[in-house]
Amino acid sequence: MREISQKLTEKLEKRKENNAFRTLSTNSFCIDFSSNDYIGFSKNKHISERVLEKVHSFQNVNGSTGSRLISGNSSLYQEIEQFLANFHQTESALLFNSGYDANVGFFSSIPQRGDTILYDELVHASIRDGIRLSNANAFGFKHNDLESLKLKFQRAKGDVYIVVESIYSMDGDAANLKEIADFCQENNCYLIVDEAHSTGIYSENGKGFVDFLGLNDIVFARIHTFGKAIGCHGAVVLGTKNLCDYLVNFSRSFIYTTAMPVHSLLTIKESFEELKTTNAIEELKSKIQFFKETIKELDLDKKFIESESPIQCCVLSGNDFVKNIAKKLQENSINIKPILSPTVPKGAERLRFCIHSYNSIEEIQEVCSILKQAIQEFQPEMILESLETVH
Known part of the structure; x- marks a missing residue:
């Protein structure tokens, strides 16, 4: 079987050097803060x-x-x-x-x-x-x-x-x-x-x-x-x-x-x-509000892009840094994926939290608490840039 060309191989290696290499994985996590299944219809x-x-x-x-x-x-x-x-x-x-x-x-x-x-x-x-x-x-x-x-x-x-x-x-x-x-x-x-x-x-x-x-x-x-x-x-x-x-x-x-x-x-x-009959939409709204209240109580809200939607993004500049934070959450059975450059601009790497109607209050409290601990552990001296610089 013929191998891909050298120039394509070099592009792959460049991705690895930038710590931006993508791989496929199966979902073995217990707590979902990653999928787009906002109101649980995929499992309804x-x-x-x-x-x-x-x-x-x-x-x-x-x-x-x-x-x-x-x-x-x-x-x-x-x-x-x-x-x-x-x-x-x-x-x-x-x-x-x-x-x-x-x-x-x-x-x-x-x-x-x-x-x-x-x-x-x-x-x-x-x-x-x-x-x-x-x-x-x-x-x-x-x-x-x-x-x-x-x-x-x-x-x-x-x-x-x-x-x-x-x-x-x-x-x-x-x-x-x-x-x-x-x-x-x-x-x-x-x-x-x-x-x-x-x-x-x-x-x-x-x-x-x-x-x-x-x-x-x-x-x-x-x-x-x-x-x-x-x-x-x-x-x-x-x-x-x-x-x-x-x-x-x-x-x-x-x-x-x-x-x-x-x-x-x-x-x-x-x-x-x-x-037409589900109550999951109203349940989702209440979980989004609780998530926002929790990150504010933990003094994390300034790290998040302002949003009233299920998508709540914590900007953590640098592919290495955001991957370390994600790994810490994953080790606690939380399904969260880092969003790396070049998917987002360099310096605007982030964790993208997707809130769902089926996320429990306890799960939201846990993920926010671990997030704060991980940020302090991996880069306690880091001062995140103003979100105005992201856009």
Whole structure:
């Protein structure tokens, strides 16, 4: 078997030298402060039981047999898309196999040559990859900085698409959506919001941050993904029927991929049904508040990025330092992963705590206490830089 080239080997070695080498591991920890399963739907017995009851009534349940434009489409697909459109109070909905597929497919096909994409510099890698595949001009603006957006807008030509996340995955903070939506209306821009980390958490029945702010009719497209609070996988683009028709015809990540099987579709449907009755969303809110109160009592709050979401990030500059802190927590059976550069900027390395509805009060107290002890143990003299220097 032929080995990879020398230049690729050198890139791997460079990662190891920088202590940024990634490896895969299985989850053997007892206490979860790492997963995106914010309201426990991935382990929800009511959802799994209802899915198993229904899946047996379908034939060919092991696979969908092809892309949706060939043999993989079904009445179930169309039923769920209509259900999601109704749930989110929008005209049309189009399912994708993942949030990555949705973002790559959307941004590579909708903005045209001569158009302009303006994106928050902290948007997800899947959005950036889609933008790279687009023929449009693209400019990043400073995170949540309306003045920076206005400055970049001066360079815009053609149709202008402005892209933000409702809740940012690596910081946990919210977009200043009202201000950005007002700007889009004033300047006839198309606003696209990635709702990955607000789906299932914000607004009535977890409809998302856009709905929470009452901006449904202003936003051009919402992209909701199901691998976080919804507890399964897949994604949906919400917008007009013409938008979804265009994606069916021109989005390559939709056209050239095998459709999801029945079990996945049923899981999406039953998870959204569960949102209508669950108390997990309110339970999550109370656990987030308790976490924030606990870090404040322990004088740790200034090390955290301000966030009201399940994502609570403790900035600990340096890959070595943050990995040592993570290891200490892991030794206490706590599932927490360090976020290293280059995933985040050098100097902004962090521990990313994901709070869940099922985390107990005792678990939250324990993880915060161990965090404080570990910081004192590994670098007691360290004075963390102001968070203003991170952004």
